[in-house]
Amino acid sequence: MTTDEAVAPGTSDASPQAGTRVGAIDPRAFRTMLGHFCTGVTVVTAVGDGGPVGFACQSFSALSLDPPLVLFCPGKRSRAWPEIERAGRFVVNVLAEDQRDVSTRFGAPGADKFAGIDWRPASSGAPILPGALGWIDCAVQAVHDGGDHHVVVGRVMELSAPQADRPLLFFRGRYTGTLPDRGEAVPAGMSLDAFLTWPVGDDWL
Numbered sequence: 001m002t003t004d005e006a007v008a009p010g011t012s013d014a015s016p017q018a019g020t021r022v023g024a025i026d027p028r029a030f031r032t033m034l035g036h037f038c039t040g041v042t043v044v045t046a047v048g049d050g051g052p053v054g055f056a057c058q059s060f061s062a063l064s065l066d067p068p069l070v071l072f073c074p075g076k077r078s079r080a081w082p083e084i085e086r087a088g089r090f091v092v093n094v095l096a097e098d099q100r101d102v103s104t105r106f107g108a109p110g111a112d113k114f115a116g117i118d119w120r121p122a123s124s125g126a127p128i129l130p131g132a133l134g135w136i137d138c139a140v141q142a143v144h145d146g147g148d149h150h151v152v153v154g155r156v157m158e159l160s161a162p163q164a165d166r167p168l169l170f171f172r173g174r175y176t177g178t179l180p181d182r183g184e185a186v187p188a189g190m191s192l193d194a195f196l197t198w199p200v201g202d203d204w205l
């Protein structure tokens with residue numbers, strides 16, 4: 001089926017195989033499809049002029065190994081982002097499976113998201129949250145336009161080792177987690193070590 005023949009969402013003859021016409025992307029269809037792309041959850045933090053700021057962020061990714069870069073995408077209506085940009089430094093707190101409450105707190109408007117949280121500063125001064133699976137201390141390297149979001153590239157300055165095994169996951173608009181026996185093995189014939197060292201000299205990241 002060509003793109004022009006594709007069935008618009010919501011029509012009665014839409015099938016699971018049907019696509020959505022370019023230029024007619026329904027936001028609900030977008031969120032439904034993208035919601036099936038399971039991600040971890042982070043809280044991106046910094047110290048702003050008025051104190052610590054942070055927001056729940058699933059649009060986080062490793063970007064480059066050499067130099068070490070990561071990226072995240074704050075919405076243009078985010079109130080934390082201008083403070084993070086001004087600070088020029090931020091921490092990506094990768095949430096552990098038992099931190100749904102932390103994601104909920106930082107994922108919605110709140111007067112003081114840090115109230116009662118015993119955070120400590122990274123070398124940059126940006127907040128490391130207690131109980132996080134790990135943290136990545138970064139400097140803002142570049143900011144690109146991304147529609148109604150910014151695409152922020154961060155230079156990794158320091159990072160923790162993983163402090164827990166299981167990440168918090170966000171899938172179909174809900175929180176979930178992993179179980180040890182749910183994970184798929186790495187591709188047959190490839191050891192975990194080989195998998196982890198595979199990118200050397202390659203460009204998959």
Ligand SMILES: Cc1cc2nc3c(=O)[nH]c(=O)nc-3n(C[C@H](O)[C@H](O)[C@H](O)COP(=O)(O)OP(=O)(O)OC[C@H]3O[C@@H](n4cnc5c(N)ncnc54)[C@H](O)[C@@H]3O)c2cc1C
Pocket residue numbers: 041053054055056057058059060073074075076077078079080081103104106107108109110149170
């Ligand atoms: C699992 C998860 C993943 C997420 N991933 C991302 C992501 O990748 N990128 C992203 O940009 N967002 C993401 N969000 C949403 C984001 O965390 C929230 O929008 C969060 O509230 C932003 O925090 P902030 O401090 O930047 O802005 P906030 O101060 O929380 O403001 C957010 C919005 O609410 C409005 N607002 C604030 N206070 C009030 C008020 N009192 N009355 C009315 N409106 C108000 C602001 O104007 C703004 O439009 C995610 C949320 C969840 C739960």
Ligand SMILES: NC(=O)c1ccc[n+]([C@@H]2O[C@H](COP(=O)([O-])OP(=O)(O)OC[C@H]3O[C@@H](n4cnc5c(N)ncnc54)[C@H](O)[C@@H]3O)[C@@H](O)[C@H]2O)c1
Pocket residue numbers: 030031032034035036058059073075107170172173174
């Ligand atoms: N990238 C984001 O800005 C982003 C991502 C996830 C959730 N959120 C916000 O968190 C709140 C809770 O989400 P939910 O439980 O209703 O899930 P949802 O059904 O809105 O989200 C499903 C998927 O749609 C995508 N998405 C949702 N809102 C988006 C946005 N504004 N920009 C780009 N992609 C977006 C994400 O991939 C998400 O996993 C909502 O207000 C949602 O907008 C924002």
